[in-house]
Amino acid sequence: MAKKLPQTNLEQKLRAFEQACRKVGLKLTHQRLEIFRELAVACDHPSAETLYKRLQKRMPTLSLDTVYRTLATFEKHHLITKVETVESQARFEADMDLHHHAICRQCGAITDFNWNSFDAVQLPKEISGWGRIDKKNITLHGICGKCANGGRAK
Amino acid sequence: MAKKLPQTNLEQKLRAFEQACRKVGLKLTHQRLEIFRELAVACDHPSAETLYKRLQKRMPTLSLDTVYRTLATFEKHHLITKVETVESQARFEADMDLHHHAICRQCGAITDFNWNSFDAVQLPKEISGWGRIDKKNITLHGICGKCANGGRAK
DNA sequence: CTAAATGCAAAATTTTTGCAGTCCC
């Protein structure tokens, strides 16, 4: 899930992205393509600022406000997701398949994981009358293995 | 869960809070007591700014930065929780019992709910080796009944 | 061509910090 994307998956994802943009009338600018690609290959749920820094190397004239504007546009059209965290900076991901997150309270790393049997289970009746529920996400909080080992790889 | 606290519960909570403060050496100032009380009676998971506005009526000299500082202090000592949202402003709650949240993507309302059978279930092995997990929270996203009815009560 | 998107700069929003004075223990 949080592993690196095989090249073929990436190309597939990019083509799907381009099609989705055309469908909703979003122009396929160089900036948009590169911002999406950078987020699609990232597996660390980067912030706008982090993406900006990574892209600056290849695109020196890119501006931070374009990154913000572009991410907001993508999110509005459900092409990417804003990850819920307790941090001051918003973080994003391009993986739109249903999955869940584990967050390290020390280093802030976010790891994806799947839990199909949970996804399939019915909500308790206490909340089932709340309204229309679109998504059902789990967030785990704790200390990742790396941090537990004093920063050394596990 | 998200209902109003009965008066007795509130008094109990305040006494527990005072004891916890003494134990960790936090001074019991008027500001801290009032900020905690206001958060404890709130059931809408208010932001620092929202709490500040509510408290200003009774405490005209209270400053917003004290609210921020105080909430951060409380959170550090696990007396309150910062709720994970996608919003720009951080939101807080004083209910430290394990529970889950449903968030309305339209009005931003956060509703608490319990799910004991989920709390008891084991994590899938895909993530069980990730590290030390302290908390396991669900967040539901959707449109609450009120918003689905065009803002009128359900 | 033309509406939409970008880059720049400036502003708005949210949160944090330094410091002098105040207050709890």
Place this chain on the structure above:
DNA sequence: GGGACTGCAAAAATTTTGCATTTAG
């Protein structure tokens, strides 16, 4: 009394906006 806490103001951090220019379709 002394160190912790608060209020004030100013700054830092994060995000948004107005406008002239550029670009995709």
